[in-house]
Amino acid sequence: MRASVHRLGMAHPGDLSQLAALFDAGTLDPRHVCAVIGKTEGNGGVNDFTRGYFTLAFSALLAERSGRPRAEILDSVPCVLSGGTEGVLSPHYLVFAREAVEVAPVTGQKRLAIGVAFSPAMPPEQVGCRAHVDLVVAAVQQAMADAGIDDPADVHFVQVKAPCVTAARAQEAAARGAAVLTAESGRSMAYARVAGAFGVALALGDAPAARLTEDAMFRDYDLQSDRASISSGVEVACNEVILLGNSAGWSGDLAIAHRPMADALDIGGVSAVLGDLGLAAAPQLSAADAARIHGVLVKCEPDRRGALRGNRHTMLDDTDINAQRHIRGAVGGLVAGIIGDGRIFVSGGAEHQGPDGGGLIAVIARV
């Protein structure tokens, strides 16, 4: 197998022209597309419709070009979008593709491997509960198998998109006599993210299984996976997984690395992940090195204690700008400055995903 990653820009959230051009030019076969991770220019909140807009336009294009029905595409090609291109961040999306190739992998060289999985549909009363965690564990294991990765140490980034509870779903559950953890969408998304993080941590062995209990959620923040990137939204009914790692069974010229970020000022974490890929920022990557990068994926969080290395921050008490918008802009500015490129996927809501108050970074680059 061989993986490819195309990083494409867009003029607006419905603009798939760069992808269409790749199809037109024969550079990319529509049937090889297996996943999308993208950054659209919405607010990243409940009322961010740039994600739905992109998904509609993407699925319509892929349906037209691949000859597959739109519904089938929505059920088999995970499309995970994070709204919010604060500051220097540039709207863009990563198209992940894979194809069987006859070239044998070079012995001893691990290359980027991609796996996807969809859990069964999940009833709303399971959102954020142990049953949710178990569904994610199974889906991550399935995505590992799909990627042909045996050793959890070879996994470097797991993107999960998990369902949340809505008012309508809560009522449907109540009608069946089932109770949801919360009917408030925003709160429910946080529960879903934590269940997803616990699921990834369990599947990959990032934290002791005995401690990953419901009681530990939102409490024991040392329990975390620095390879878990979880988002949640009303638009999915099951848990969608995109798993990225390196494997000796894959050929190609891409590899992935990841590192935790201790806090929003942890420039050291960024340097380290670049170093893992043989890239040196001094203090910025050279243009040649920057051109080797195919994708940068960051998860971060405004420190919930209201201070950063002893100095008060104001993100959590701001009624004008959502805290996640604040942190994405700041961490995006830092990472973009080191790499010299604004095409950084930065997503907030990093509970139990990397160190408390920090997060994680993964980079895909040509080796």
Place this chain on the structure above:
Amino acid sequence: MRASVHRLGMAHPGDLSQLAALFDAGTLDPRHVCAVIGKTEGNGGVNDFTRGYFTLAFSALLAERSGRPRAEILDSVPCVLSGGTEGVLSPHYLVFAREAVEVAPVTGQKRLAIGVAFSPAMPPEQVGCRAHVDLVVAAVQQAMADAGIDDPADVHFVQVKAPCVTAARAQEAAARGAAVLTAESGRSMAYARVAGAFGVALALGDAPAARLTEDAMFRDYDLQSDRASISSGVEVACNEVILLGNSAGWSGDLAIAHRPMADALDIGGVSAVLGDLGLAAAPQLSAADAARIHGVLVKCEPDRRGALRGNRHTMLDDTDINAQRHIRGAVGGLVAGIIGDGRIFVSGGAEHQGPDGGGLIAVIARV
């Protein structure tokens, strides 16, 4: 003379308790305070009242402790505040003080020198015009004299706070038969910033005098001063100047350096200014080195061409978040990450202040 700079935090824009504590402890004599530059947690726009709130609380405290009338303080101690602590930025203010000391300066060692000046009150019809530029030139020269600096090369940062036109002032001018450039406050502030930048450039010789004409404003962006930091507001009626440089005539242990920033991703400019002060970020300052820093002053701007190194940014078309808030958060995140501290003064509106699309950075540190 000896200069000192105290960097103080605040719990809210009216909280001067850390300054009061310095007075209480005898660490700082209220009579030595000569200027304040601060970052309050407002939105940085026309309706940002955190600046007025701070100024009221500061002037009341200084009046009480120094025995000088509040009005006299407002007319002699420049208090320049920039609203907006986006992302990791921490609300804080720099208190500049100076005192005559008997210690002779060490030969060959230039140390931080501080000068202040107030232009005469300026009628609204002069805002943004040549007459405005001339007033700033004179005030900068006066501040240089106040700081005891002869050579413009020894000046590293000039903060100007310039008046703007308001609807009321425009009407007053019209009643006298005078016409203002614009009666729109926001637009008028931009005019005032450019006139201020041209004034600093002229006074310091940063651009050819013959080219610094009214026609060149908002047009020839290569005409700029990377030592000019201009803000404008309804709260002043004259041009207030705080000038910072190094001088052999001053003792103490502080020095200042500055560098241009080519764009919002110019991490190299940040490294360079730290290097000028003997500080090395690799990739972040050590805690010991960070503790040597007494103030970081940054000016920046969302690139008005809508792209950054070829990638589209969305700051200028965002109806939800003002463009200046975006850029402050991003550049603040970058600089804070390198230094390891969120107490960075970052101000937007950098027309002709540093390179087009970029800005400048100045750092005060113990040597």
Place this chain on the structure above:
Amino acid sequence: MRASVHRLGMAHPGDLSQLAALFDAGTLDPRHVCAVIGKTEGNGGVNDFTRGYFTLAFSALLAERSGRPRAEILDSVPCVLSGGTEGVLSPHYLVFAREAVEVAPVTGQKRLAIGVAFSPAMPPEQVGCRAHVDLVVAAVQQAMADAGIDDPADVHFVQVKAPCVTAARAQEAAARGAAVLTAESGRSMAYARVAGAFGVALALGDAPAARLTEDAMFRDYDLQSDRASISSGVEVACNEVILLGNSAGWSGDLAIAHRPMADALDIGGVSAVLGDLGLAAAPQLSAADAARIHGVLVKCEPDRRGALRGNRHTMLDDTDINAQRHIRGAVGGLVAGIIGDGRIFVSGGAEHQGPDGGGLIAVIARV
């Protein structure tokens, strides 16, 4: 001819399920749909993508159900959306349809008539100029003909969607040696709205032709049409017109009326337009009377002098919330309260559309 207007709700900007249901039930023939005016839940600014999202979903649905190509639908069925459902406003859209019927109109009874028109594509250098005004005049006349209305007095509401200048379009013009009035999108939209308003005023005789010159734009605010509702956006290349009036040549049970609103507090204008249709609010419409209403269309504006009946308002100086969002929420709250229904189309940017500082209201109801 017979006109119908369906007022439909949506769960999100891509939700056309209520329209699909009308098609499914045979209540509405897709081939009869001639125009859409809708209110989506975006911010109403440059970066409001809810309009594009709705348009994509709408045109895809209509293409599928009518068998016409999507491109043809976009070029023949005007779809005018205003973003922003501030306060009590409810996301909804009006589907206008017309069909030839054999029933002869009742003598002496004028009923709702609908006409649409598209001007030729307009080069960017014409935006906001006299040539723009002339194109709108011709399009309005064409729409009157399309509606079968001879007497301008029978026209009650003209919705125009006009192109604006973008950076790309300005560069294209410059390459041809042509100059645009402004390359700034937001400013260009205002120019386009004023040209549209002047065009409608000329076509309908709402102001003296001799005074409707370029010089009068943004200046002589007594020149206005209280039947003109103009929006502008990057998404169109020509001027699209939806014209609504009453005609003896149309049958059906709907009629339309309109009134100016003197300012944002002009509850009298709202009462008057309801009275024109035989509806009395005392102080609110009865449920039965409210059910007779098929559409409410409002245009309004924050008073540019910064005060309302002598009391200062803060809409124009708010860096957190755009002024148009403020005024839509306030006027929407007033109109919705009188009618008892939040499905009100309220659009800002009312320069020369109704009295200065006010706007207009049109209501479609069963008679």
Place this chain on the structure above:
Amino acid sequence: MRASVHRLGMAHPGDLSQLAALFDAGTLDPRHVCAVIGKTEGNGGVNDFTRGYFTLAFSALLAERSGRPRAEILDSVPCVLSGGTEGVLSPHYLVFAREAVEVAPVTGQKRLAIGVAFSPAMPPEQVGCRAHVDLVVAAVQQAMADAGIDDPADVHFVQVKAPCVTAARAQEAAARGAAVLTAESGRSMAYARVAGAFGVALALGDAPAARLTEDAMFRDYDLQSDRASISSGVEVACNEVILLGNSAGWSGDLAIAHRPMADALDIGGVSAVLGDLGLAAAPQLSAADAARIHGVLVKCEPDRRGALRGNRHTMLDDTDINAQRHIRGAVGGLVAGIIGDGRIFVSGGAEHQGPDGGGLIAVIARV
């Protein structure tokens, strides 16, 4: 006793010039000022510093003019501010004054009576609990006595400003072994508002005492007082009460009335309260009648079920604009339109204060 109410405008949150002018002119004796309720132009959220700015400027002015220490004023003159002048709302404040007069009240005529009270300081662990309710009951009773009102039916509006929990207060409580209901400021404010509403309802007999239990909070929304207006903030340590009613023991020419508002579209409630005072809006008050009004006080709430009379609203899911800002703008637009004046005090957060999804209105007018 005789009560007076001065409604004053402000150019910014620190502008007390109109009050100073009343003092200068001898129109108002500083020693008679007993309370202030005002609407400042902040965002109304946790980071709204316009309230603190106004309070600092007000207390400094009153201290200077009355000769009383600022601390004493803060502890005896309640100053309750609500941030947010969305839409047509105009920044203003009501200065309540009372003085002993020799004129005997006219028999049979009840006139505006004002009472104030401060509960003892309340520890954070009591916020939102039964103990909090009891403190409010006692303070309301004390304010009734202060106003000389015996019959709860004569009370028309009770403004309570209650403390909330902050992170620091929660830690202080924890250090004493006490537990707070929540350490999250926003959530704690809601608890405090509900405790305040229950306290007023108990004190005035607006709901059965047996049902006003902790379990009923946020649940049994039919338990409410349409005379309770509660706000909560970090700036107070005890419960401050301003009670307004009519009393035969007071002279003067002012009276107050109140009505519930069933929902945000309840124009009928507004008409009714005006009718109670002999004022008729048809559809708007005449200028002469509007001039009789000295204050309008409104409490409202975005319907937490996400719909208003069957139509979806978007206030609760908006990440860009806080829901309270939305509802204030809409209800403010409605009430201002009926009265013809933007000087309306509108405050959000109306849990158990008036009908669920609605709120209340009180009007003070000359009779």
